[in-house]
Amino acid sequence: MSEIVDNNPLDLTGTRISVQKPEVRYDVQGEMPDEERVRIAMRSFVKDFGAHSAIYMESCIHCGMCAEACHYYVQTGDPKYTPIWKLELFKQAYKREAGPFAFVYRLFDLKSAVTAQQLQQWQELIYDSCTMCGRCTMICPMGIDIAALVSQARHAMFEAGLVPHELWAVAERAEREGSPLGATASTFADRCEWMADEHEVEVPVDKERADVLVTISSIEIMKYPNTIADFAKVLNHMGVDWTFRTDGYEATNFGLLSGNAAWQKDMSMKMIKAAIACGAKTLILPECGHAYGALRWQGANLYGKPLPFEVLHISEYLARGIKEGKIRLRQWPESVTFHDPCQVSRRGGATAAPREVMRALGVKLTEMGEPGLNWCCGGGGGVVTIHRADELRYKTFELKMKQVEATKAEHLVSSCSNCRQTFDDGQAHFQWDKTMESLLEIVAANLINT
Amino acid sequence: MDLIDFARGPALQWSLALFIFGIAWRLIGVLLLHRKVDHSLPRHQDTTMGGVRLIFSRMWPKPEFRQSNAVHYALSYTFHIGLFIVIFLFRPHMLFIRDLTGLSWPTLPSGFVYVIGAMTLATLVAMLVRRMSHPVLKMISNFDDYFSWAVTALPVATGLLAVSHLGARYETLLALHILSVCLLLVWFPFGKLMHATLFVISRGTTGALFERKGAST
Ligand code: HEM
Ligand code: HEM
Ligand code: SF4
Ligand code: SF4
Numbered sequence: 001m002s003e004i005v006d007n008n009p010l011d012l013t014g015t016r017i018s019v020q021k022p023e024v025r026y027d028v029q030g031e032m033p034d035e036e037r038v039r040i041a042m043r044s045f046v047k048d049f050g051a052h053s054a055i056y057m058e059s060c061i062h063c064g065m066c067a068e069a070c071h072y073y074v075q076t077g078d079p080k081y082t083p084i085w086k087l088e089l090f091k092q093a094y095k096r097e098a099g100p101f102a103f104v105y106r107l108f109d110l111k112s113a114v115t116a117q118q119l120q121q122w123q124e125l126i127y128d129s130c131t132m133c134g135r136c137t138m139i140c141p142m143g144i145d146i147a148a149l150v151s152q153a154r155h156a157m158f159e160a161g162l163v164p165h166e167l168w169a170v171a172e173r174a175e176r177e178g179s180p181l182g183a184t185a186s187t188f189a190d191r192c193e194w195m196a197d198e199h200e201v202e203v204p205v206d207k208e209r210a211d212v213l214v215t216i217s218s219i220e221i222m223k224y225p226n227t228i229a230d231f232a233k234v235l236n237h238m239g240v241d242w243t244f245r246t247d248g249y250e251a252t253n254f255g256l257l258s259g260n261a262a263w264q265k266d267m268s269m270k271m272i273k274a275a276i277a278c279g280a281k282t283l284i285l286p287e288c289g290h291a292y293g294a295l296r297w298q299g300a301n302l303y304g305k306p307l308p309f310e311v312l313h314i315s316e317y318l319a320r321g322i323k324e325g326k327i328r329l330r331q332w333p334e335s336v337t338f339h340d341p342c343q344v345s346r347r348g349g350a351t352a353a354p355r356e357v358m359r360a361l362g363v364k365l366t367e368m369g370e371p372g373l374n375w376c377c378g379g380g381g382g383v384v385t386i387h388r389a390d391e392l393r394y395k396t397f398e399l400k401m402k403q404v405e406a407t408k409a410e411h412l413v414s415s416c417s418n419c420r421q422t423f424d425d426g427q428a429h430f431q432w433d434k435t436m437e438s439l440l441e442i443v444a445a446n447l448i449n450t
Numbered sequence: 451m452d453l454i455d456f457a458r459g460p461a462l463q464w465s466l467a468l469f470i471f472g473i474a475w476r477l478i479g480v481l482l483l484h485r486k487v488d489h490s491l492p493r494h495q496d497t498t499m500g501g502v503r504l505i506f507s508r509m510w511p512k513p514e515f516r517q518s519n520a521v522h523y524a525l526s527y528t529f530h531i532g533l534f535i536v537i538f539l540f541r542p543h544m545l546f547i548r549d550l551t552g553l554s555w556p557t558l559p560s561g562f563v564y565v566i567g568a569m570t571l572a573t574l575v576a577m578l579v580r581r582m583s584h585p586v587l588k589m590i591s592n593f594d595d596y597f598s599w600a601v602t603a604l605p606v607a608t609g610l611l612a613v614s615h616l617g618a619r620y621e622t623l624l625a626l627h628i629l630s631v632c633l634l635l636v637w638f639p640f641g642k643l644m645h646a647t648l649f650v651i652s653r654g655t656t657g658a659l660f661e662r663k664g665a666s667t
Binding site: 049050051052054055056058059060061062063064065067068069073077079080082084085088099100101137138139140141142143144145296297298299300301303304305306307310311345346347348349350351369370372373 | 475476478479480481483484485486488489490491493504508511512513514515518519522526584585586587588589590591592594595640642644645648649651652653654655656657659660663664665666667
């Protein structure tokens with residue numbers, strides 16, 4: 001596999017940063033016979049199959065309504081993008097191995113075995129064409145959380161060595177170097193110093209004790225480094241005792257996105273340990289969607305007990321600071337629409353916070369439909385890293401552009417750097433006149449410092 | 451033993467027993483599965499109401515989705531309400547359940563029920579046509595979908611045949627009607643017809659899980 005690693009130069013110059021487009025695709029990892037791959041995939045899908053997933057697997061009535069919620073189906077009309085169809089192979093595994101009638105299925109050899117070829121076909125459905133945005137969960141009359149099942153299917157695909165090349169490569173790099181995009185600890189420390197100089201702001205790094213540990217996304221470190229200064233400006237303004245730590249700064253979790261549970265845990269544990277090491281009471285997650293799902297909702301379960309500190313998305317921290325009077329803002333009475341990052345709002349529950357921040361800024365907000373339900377940008381779930389998915393991604397992005405345009409708002413604001421690079425990339429592709437702006441950046445630019 | 455006696459007697463008894471046992475087995479099967487403890491700090495402590503809320507709120511699509519699923523909901527509601535009326539608000543059916551359980555309630559005029567029955571059958575046919583022609587439905591449908599459709603449609607069809615004395619003697623038709631009901635009862639726990647009970651559990655699960663996170667439902 002090392003040759004795959006050597007063949008993965010990073011592309012840090014494009015609008016979307018990832019590994020470079022591979023000349024030869026390696027979408028299969030590891031050497032093993034096909035039957036072995038299938039066996040591992042099916043086994044690991046049903047392994048520790050929780051009650052929730054089992055209930056979902058039992059409940060589908062094949063009504064097909066979920067298709068209408070999924071941007072891939074809506075934009076292509078191709079039935080293979082029907083959300084529940086993405087789990088078809090895994091449903092067979094469940095019925096045969098784990099369901100209440102599994103013995104009947106096995107006895108009569110019902111539910112024919114899945115083939116390796118099918119699994120490879122499904123790679124596109126499980127990775128390239130699902131951002132795990134969870135809109136389908138909102139439409140399903142049985143209330144099935146299809147997005148959670150896709151996440152579970154990714155575990156199976158990872159163990160069977162069936163991950164799209166670039167996603168696998170960035171995940172592997174993240175596990176090895178501590179960052180998917182080359183933002184190693186020393187690079188991060190350098191960038192903090194650079195930003196401190198450039199913006200004449202104090203950026204504490206590696207303080208031994210601090211009340212607040214701030215984490216960041218590699219996308220921000222490499223592509224939007226001003227975020228470092230924005231964090232510093234806001235937290236210094238609030239008079240908070242805070243720090244970045246080079247032993248736990250990276251909030252993205254490509255272990256989660258690619259489906260490697262062990263790597264996911266490693267990545268989360270770095271931040272958890274760093275927060276404990278400096279005695280932090282609060283850990284702030286950056287503007288990153290899946291980082292929120294990974295640590296806020298899954299972190300404690302990987303840790304094995306409740307975390308000894310609270311975990312907040314930066315938008316929640318800002319909202320709290322405003323409420324407590326610790327953040328004083330100039331008015332910014334612009335016409336704005338807000339893009340809800342799926343994992344923070346719809347699936348994470350932090351939907352009110354950014355709106356409270358915008359209210360304090362005095363913006364004129366036009367919603368894109370029901371708050372928390374808007375179309376996904378199309379780049380989540382690691383999809384933006386997968387080059388062969390680009391064309392499909394641009395198709396789904398058109399839907400997003402239309403939704404944004406319909407609000408007639410002048411500014412497009414959001415709170416996720418992965419959405420941001422997807423918007424940047426889509427903007428360049430379509431020569432769109434809208435640039436997504438970061439909520440943190442807007443707040444940092446409108447502080448009243450006395 | 452006449453066919454009708456067989457149908458009314460052992461056939462119905464056995465299928466009712468399988469119906470009840472099968473439902474219990476399947477429900478217990480999913481309910482007894484290991485539930486992991488969630489250590490994350492909940493946004494909302496009390497999640498029960500979230501579950502209950504979704505059980506009811508998902509009866510109806512969100513405004514966002516209303517247009518795209520309008521046909522689906524119209525057909526589905528017509529069929530389910532029709533089926534309910536036919537099963538429970540038809541006097542002979544009520545009498546049958548009264549004999550079994552002692553419960554009784556007011557019913558609708560037979561003529562009206564026949565019209566509803568015909569409409570229910572027509573809706574079922576429309577749903578089948580849709581399932582066989584809509585690209586998504588055609589692709590995701592399996593044996594369960596078609597078989598469940600058939601065992602649901604048969605009692606409605608044979609019931610209508612019996613009361614209109616079409617094709618054979620009333621007793622024979624009635625016997626067939628009852629046998630078709632037996633088939634429905636036997637199949638019910640094993641296929642997707644279980645959605646009539648599972649919807650409470652699956653919606654409730656998601657409702658409670660999402661309430662815990664404060665996520666959108
Ligand atoms: C309160 C209980 C019930 C609820 C909430 C419910 C809900 C639903 C929903 C949401 C659908 C999908 C809609 C669609 O495909 O258009 C559906 C389909 C269906 N239901 Fe029910 N249902 C209930 C009871 C029943 C019962 C008792 C039966 C039959 C004995 C039944 C038979 C069917 C059939 C055959 C379909 C599939 C139609 C098709 O698409 O081919 N349902 N139900
Ligand atoms: C338009 C539709 C239907 C019509 C016109 C109809 C008509 C009838 C009639 C006339 C009887 C005879 C009652 C008697 O003489 O004791 C009967 C019995 C029965 N029907 Fe239906 N039926 C219809 C649909 C259904 C459906 C959908 C079900 C169940 C899912 C059902 C379940 C039964 C049962 C359990 C009996 C009891 C038989 C007995 O008396 O032992 N019917 N039906
Ligand atoms: S989670 Fe989003 S992308 Fe994935 S199937 Fe559902 S609607 Fe489609
Ligand atoms: S909407 Fe829900 S019940 Fe209907 S096909 Fe999709 S997953 Fe199954």
